[in-house]
Structure formats: structure tokens, C-alpha cells
Amino acid sequence: MDIIKNSLSDISLSSSSKTISGKAKSTQNMSFTKDRVREIERHNQLLLQRIMTSKPTLKTMPKSNAGPISTPVTNSSRTTSAAVNRKKKQRQIDIANQVLRKKLEKIERSRRIAW
Numbered sequence: 877m878d879i880i881k882n883s884l885s886d887i888s889l890s891s892s893s894k895t896i897s898g899k900a901k902s903t904q905n906m907s908f909t910k911d912r913v914r915e916i917e918r919h920n921q922l923l924l925q926r927i928m929t930s931k932p933t934l935k936t937m938p939k940s941n942a943g944p945i946s947t948p949v950t951n952s953s954r955t956t957s958a959a960v961n962r963k964k965k966q967r968q969i970d971i972a973n974q975v976l977r978k979k980l981e982k983i984e985r986s987r988r989i990a991w
Contacts, residue, residue, distance in 0.1 A: 908916070
């Protein structure tokens with residue numbers, strides 16, 4: 877987070893007009909129009925503010941401060957009983973299909989031998 881804060885201060889300094897010996901320093905952008913550059917800068921500022929206001933995650937937290945974090949179990953991660961029943965029924969169907977396939981293969985082999 878300190879790196880982002882330092883970057884924020886650097887960006888805010890670079891975005892404001894700096895004066896060198898009393899003259900305003902201006903750079904021309906040959907790729908974008910002035911309106912497009914303003915739009916990009918505004919969008920970048922909004923994104924930076926979002927980053928700054930977001931809560932730190934396990935990836936952004938230092939390892940020394942990262943302790944075990946317990947998260948509540950949400951309903952979206954639990955398997956519903958209907959889903960369990962569908963899987964169970966599908967397994968039964970698969971097993972029955974395998975038995976039928978083996979029987980048919982056995983019959984087919986016996987017919988080949990008889991002909």
C-alpha cells in the first residue's frame with residue numbers, strides 16, 4: 877500500500893503543471909487528442925482511488941500480519957440436496973449402462989462366433 881501511496885503522490889505531482897524557471901512545462905501527446913488524454917487521466921485517477929480505498933487482501937497483506945482468517949460459509953459454496961440426488965441418480969444410470977453394454981458386447985461376440 878505504501879508503494880501505491882507513493883505512486884499516487886508522484887502522479888499528482890506530475891499531473892499538475894510544473895514550472896521551470898518561470899515557464900510552464902508542457903508536453904505534447906502526438907497519439908491522442910487533448911480530450912482523450914483528459915479522459916484517460918480521469919479514468920486512471922478513478923482507478924487509483926478505487927485501489928486506494930479497497931481493503932487489503934491476503935495477497936496484498938504482509939506475511940507477518942497475515943494470520944488465519946476465517947470466512948463464513950456461504951450458501952453458494954454448499955451443494956444442494958437436489959444436486960446430490962442428481963449425481964447419485966446419474967451414477968446409478970452410468971452403472972446400469974455399463975452392465976447393459978457388457979451384456980450386449982457378450983451377445984455380439986457370441987453371434988460372431990456362431991456365424
